[in-house]
Amino acid sequence: GENVEQHPSTLSVQEGDSAVIKCTYSDSASNYFPWYKQELGKRPQLIIDIRSNVGEKKDQRIAVTLNKTAKHFSLHITETQPEDSAVYFCAAWIDQAGTALIFGKGTTLSVSS
Amino acid sequence: GAVVSQHPSRVICKSGTSVKIECRSLDFQATTMFWYRQFPKQSLMLMATSNEGSKATYEQGVEKDKFLINHASLTLSTLTVTSAHPEDSSFYICSAHPGAGVTEAFFGQGTRLTVV
Numbered sequence: 001g002e003n004v005e006q007h008p009s010t011l012s013v014q015e016g017d018s019a020v021i022k023c024t025y026s027d028s029a030s031n032y033f034p035w036y037k038q039e040l041g042k043r044p045q046l047i048i049d050i051r052s053n054v055g056e057k058k059d060q061r062i063a064v065t066l067n068k069t070a071k072h073f074s075l076h077i078t079e080t081q082p083e084d085s086a087v088y089f090c091a092a093w094i095d096q097a098g099t100a101l102i103f104g105k106g107t108t109l110s111v112s113s
Numbered sequence: 114g115a116v117v118s119q120h121p122s123r124v125i126c127k128s129g130t131s132v133k134i135e136c137r138s139l140d141f142q143a144t145t146m147f148w149y150r151q152f153p154k155q156s157l158m159l160m161a162t163s164n165e166g167s168k169a170t171y172e173q174g175v176e177k178d179k180f181l182i183n184h185a186s187l188t189l190s191t192l193t194v195t196s197a198h199p200e201d202s203s204f205y206i207c208s209a210h211p212g213a214g215v216t217e218a219f220f221g222q223g224t225r226l227t228v229v
Contacts, residue, residue, distance in 0.1 A: 093218075
């Protein structure tokens with residue numbers, strides 16, 4: 001089955017710096033890659049996603065890049081703010097009925113002011 | 114977006130008792146729902162796939178007799194933790210995809226289970 005690896009497990013940056021989180025996946029059939037932000041005790045919140053027919057997607061300070069050949073995708077957060085501090089998960093999914101999201105292990109991002 | 118509601122949000126139970134967690138899709142029908150478990154500071158681990166009208170599919174290492182899943186309607190899946198033990202204490206969360214061209218998965222609020 002699908003396996004998603006995520007790095008780093010923790011990331012500390014200064015406010016205003018950029019943060020990059022990287023994920024790799026194993027199943028070449030995966031074609032949808034969302035990123036989630038999760039605060040303690042809450043459900044994951046989708047922050048950005050990308051489909052396999054696109055190489056890059058941007059939404060204000062957040063961008064995601066996808067390299068299907070290498071089977072890796074990355075989250076880029078620019079101009080980080082303290083409120084960006086949270087746990088971030090990448091996931092991979094095969095867009096067909098009955099398949100589940102498979103998550104990476106998560107990255108704890110700390111943004112200090 | 115679509116709404117998935119999970120109940121209860123928190124439950125404390127005694128060892129040996131059973132706890133039922135409900136997951137409802139409020140504005141769409143879900144033939145498939147997914148149950149995840151999340152231990153502190155860890156990721157969401159898929160436990161099982163709940164299939165409406167048929168048996169659930171369990172991931173390797175998940176005891177089907179301990180974690181009973183029932184998906185009796187297109188909008189409701191239940192997870193029952195039977196004979197709960199302290200090591201079952203965790204955050205349980207369900208999700209569903211609306212389908213019909215909507216790729217995004219929607220999550221319930223999660224249930225914090227504490228077994229004492």
